[in-house]
Amino acid sequence: MTEHVHDVAILSDFRYPGGTSASIAAEVRAQARAGLSTVLVQVRSPHLKRDRPFNPLIVELLKDGSAHLAVEGELVRAKLFVLRQPRIFTADPASVPRVAADRTVMVLNQAPGDAADPARYYDFAEVRARIEACFGNDVEWAPISPQVRAEVLRSAPDAPLSGEDWHEIIDVAQWWTGRTGPAGPVPVIGRHGRPDPVKWPRTTEELLQAYPDDAGVRVRILGGGELAVERLGRRPAGWEIVEFGSVPPREFLGGLDFFVYFHDPDLVEAFGRTIMEAMAAGVPVLIGEHFRPVFGAAALYTTPAGVLPLVRELHADPRRYREIAENARDFVEDHFGYASHLSRLADRGVRPPGPGTDVEVHRPAALVVSRRNRGVLMVSDNGVGLGHLSRLMAIGRRLPEGTPTVIATQSHGASVAHREGFLTEYIPSRSVLKLPRQRWTDTLRSRLEHLIDLHEPAVVAVDSVPHDGIVAAVRSRPDVTWVWVRRPMWRRDTGTEWIERGGYFDAILEPGEFAAAADEGPTVTDRAGVHTVDPITYLDPGELAEPVAARETLGLEPGRPAALLQLGAGNINDIASPVARIAGHLRAAGFQVVLAESAIATEPMPPVPGTHLVKLYPISRYLRGLDLVISASGYNSFHELLAFGVPAVFVPNHETSLDDQVSRARFAAAAGAALIVEEPDGPDLDRVLAQAVRADVRDQLSRRCEQVRPGNGAAAAARWLAELADRRTPGV
């Protein structure tokens, strides 16, 4: 929805409790500090099945405005698109986020597998194929460390990895403790990290070598200490186990003299973020040789057996201790500091704004937490379409002046009713509320009762099938006259269960149907006592705009024939594909082509070359400016086109639940009043359009419409409802 171009878009699952989110938070902080804007794009990872909130670090970013959060379906534009955590793409995402970016980087922050199984966590080729299918082939694949690079290449030797790693970053100033040497006379060694058995040496011998049970040293462990105790079968006297999460790592590191990290030989540690944090905090680090590609000369490399001698040696030499700590800090600053991140962003076209540039900062404001004429309440259902609503409004606008009229609709067209001057109420539909049937029944009944109590109508006219909730309201409010406005022409053998409910209503009003002779639905045999009127249209012929004015409103050039395409609301079946074919055909025949967009569409229709969109209600007002209309054969459009003598090609919607659009359109075609395309995907379309573009054919259709033109029964229906209302109003 926004056209704002962010500097960086980051896609991940922000619910990750650990390093993935911590790394993202660090990058966003670095970006925000440099004045770069970031948008976060959430995609659920298939292996985080349980519902859980975002990581608190991410929430903090959103709270303080350091990052913007994209909503589902929002089009996100960014200079750089960074995806992090390949495991998110081990299954197809529920929906593919819409991201338009100049460059895309996939950060491989986890190895595909470990020593025992090179594809334990993900299959690189599969993940790659899925990401490319979602975001295109132009993706840079960046491992976060030489270890991950090696593992990816082990499982996929042809993986197109970038030349440089997308390493972790850290704000050294935030971690540095300013220590100048060991804290006390007894060396304190320790470690912090996620409680996981693979984070510990496999044998008890190595475990006790790295973390000795020795009176000459103390051991402090934050996270997973209980696992080590379990492995040893006892808790060494010199060990202090700090509960995971009870102390912030920076504070914990402040109490260590040496950071010692050895793990299971099978584990492929993706980067070693805790090592980097210890270095940033000024704690000398003792680790295995396999970390050398990441930490170079900044760490002390040894084996578990070499830990204790090295610790004693350094503890006894404060000058060397300080040198090592400062070297490590400088190394981390140079290699993994915020500047290193900004540098790699700049390499990819993302640079901080210069002096005087406006930087978008999202810092929103704080949260504050009678006695009157009885009229007609008109109730319609349906969601995206306007059919039922238009029919009711056609009647409502013809009710005698002074008749209180309220439209209550489940349609998203409530705004249209408001614009047309009605006092409008909205009842969210069952699909909107996502309620089970019984609760929906209760809700609908309760809403109708509330509206009846509020508006005090004499008549409630319902243009909808009688759902349980409507029947329940009918029974609970017997002091009003209930009328079922029942459009005929139902599909054969459908809806008999609704017909049986007609008895609950005080009366049934049936709008006429031009194709009544071809009506084989269940309303045909249920006409006894039904009040019928001519077909109902919103406008009378005299209300239509003159051709010149209509063409001007529709944006049409004079002197060239013009056609309108209105194939329905688009919610029932896919209207996009035939539209392009029809438009192409008409353009080739010299027509200007106008596409009618639903008055309540939330997003514009996909553009069709050589056409333009109009969004007008009621579009029937402008039909005289057109030479041809290609239309679905819903009740309202169908009768308007015939009543106003507009040459039409009907493309019936086959997927409606009750309305028999097919028979309606076939009848008009059989009567010579319109043409029909039954299968818009087949050759039928071209054949019929080739006829429709001929002026003589259109003249013939218009003449036939003149002969068979139905009247407008809306006024008669309004008069009848007003009479019913008068009977209920005392003193009238």
Next chain:
Amino acid sequence: MPDRSTELTDPARVDALVVRLRTIEQQRDAWRSRFDQVTGERDDEREAIRRLRASGSYRLGRTLVDLARSPLGASRKLVRKARRKPAQPARRKKVAAPPQPTHLYVAIGLDLAALRDFVLAVRRRLLVENDHRAVVLTDEPAFSLLRKAGLILEYLPDRRTWEKHRPDRPWDGVLAERLAHLSRDHAAAQVIFVDPDAPPGLADLLSEIDTTPPAHPSLPQS
């Protein structure tokens, strides 16, 4: 023989017969398609029976029947099977999650742009932590343009429109009534009034979430 000449010269009747013919042709095609579908269903059923016979519950039933008929033979068979394959742990029953509490946001007086911003902020807030069901009451008639935002939108005509149509009934009272009704309908746990002059953004909506600085911001990759 009845005289049908009048019927056949009635144009509407002829047209209707043309439609009927097309409908019957279509029904024929539908029956053919149905036949193919039913054949497929039959094959699926056969496959389901085959799977059922291979399932644990079917085999258990068969075993019990065998045991009843021939206790000795069936027992030997059972022992052999038990030796071959360790028993599968029982499946955990799924427990339905309790319904989320509903928060009713009263966003009266926001124009469409402000309402859009607010609705999207709530949407984002729920993306961060999906801990409640959001219902937004608005008086902006174009509210349905925001229907794809994924929240439940409720509507009350704005004060001006209401007073034009219903001068006899004060709008404030109608609002109070509507709030009571919606609170009951949605079983709202909280009713939150939105300041139309300063509608909350995401950061404000997040303020209720506990984000005590995490004690473990440095975990390894997970």
